[in-house]
Amino acid sequence: MSLNKTTKPASTPIRRRTIAIAFFALGMGAMVAVLSLKSNDESKSLQGQQLGSPDDVSLYKIRRLKGFQNIQPVIAIVPQQESSRMQPLKTEMMQMIDSLRQENIVTNVSVFFKEFDNGDWISINEPELYHPASLMKVPLMLSVLKAAEATPGLLTQRLVFDKASDRADFTQHFSAPTIKIGESYSVHDLLFYAAAHSDNLATNLLSSNIEVGRVTNLFENIGLVKPEMDNIDYRMNTRDYSRFMETIFNSAFLGPEYSEYAAEMLANCSFKEGFAKGLPKDVRIWHKFGEYVKPGVEAELHESATIFLDGKPFLLTVMTRGKDLDQLAKVLQLIANRVAKRTIENGYGVVSIKANAKPGC
Secondary structure (H helix, E strand, C coil), X not given: CCCCCCCCCCCCCECCCCCXXXXXXXXXXXXXXXXXXXXXXXXXXXXXXXXXXXXXXCEEEEEECCCCCCCCCEEEEEECCCCCCCHHHHHHHHHHHHHHHHCCCCXXXXXXXXXXXXXXEEEECCCCCXXXXXXXXXXXXXHHHHHHHHCCCHHHCEEECCCHHHCCXXXXXXXXXXXXXXXXXXXXXXXXXXXXXXXXXXXHHHXXXXXXXXXXXXXXXXXXXXXXXXXXXXXXXXXXXXHHHHHHHCCCCCCHHHXXXXXXXXXXXXXXXXXXXXXXXXXEEEEEEEEEEECCCEEEEEEEEEEEEXXXXXXXXXEEEECCHHHHHHHHHHHHHHHHHHHHHCCCCCCCCCCCCCCCC
């Protein structure tokens, strides 16, 4: 497998690498066992300034993009404290999660919910760490698109899926279209298969041709610990993973055109068993999911999304652990439905929400 020799730039940032492709793959988890995920946040006093929330505080975290010598673009300005306005929603969701746990539908659920316009946020069970699994296809996509910004024509370069060794030897519970052995695909096509369809074969082909440092540096640049790519037991929490989605929305890592490009790919996500089923059909959403299974022991199902409720953007990341992926998908539906319903009732427009349906055993 090699890049098209006639279109390959003299110093293309994509090249053949031996890399721990399980880092990005569904159900394989990724790198470091238990990390203390630190951040490069800065605390700044913004006294006297209002960000639009009824309960603004004087201290905010200013998250900046690292990796430049002369500039540090702002990723986000986030209140240090949880929103008091959102506490009724948090209490309601915690009660719902406790009920689901008592009924053995889940063993753990964590939620991070944020309103983009003013930065208000709440977090539930934040210390819990999960295998991000296919959620890690998002940083891979961002790394490839960063290379594409600097390399005209990169997205049209073609790769051939021609080796049995490049095939993933694990299956996905929530299946979708996949690339075929012997076929040639543009980098754009492979990104779409990986982002929209969570295709592990396309992901493996991309990851074996991407410079490893581009992916690991992305973590460091947005304030997360630089991962070790050869350790498959990496775990994350909901709030830290949300940084990737936040970085896309705020166009902090990529320029606006490429950030929109990334979001549009995720808007075509073929996974419809989670948030999409819990939201009204006319709600715009771009999202990514990941599933992890340890046979006979546990299953994990996660989803992270930017959701537009009555035109206002919100970030929702939910990570779940239990025994059955189909039941966990219903939990994702239930949480998305509850978040949308309560958010809209609190003054963000009127959208028809179907009656809540509790997951059955």
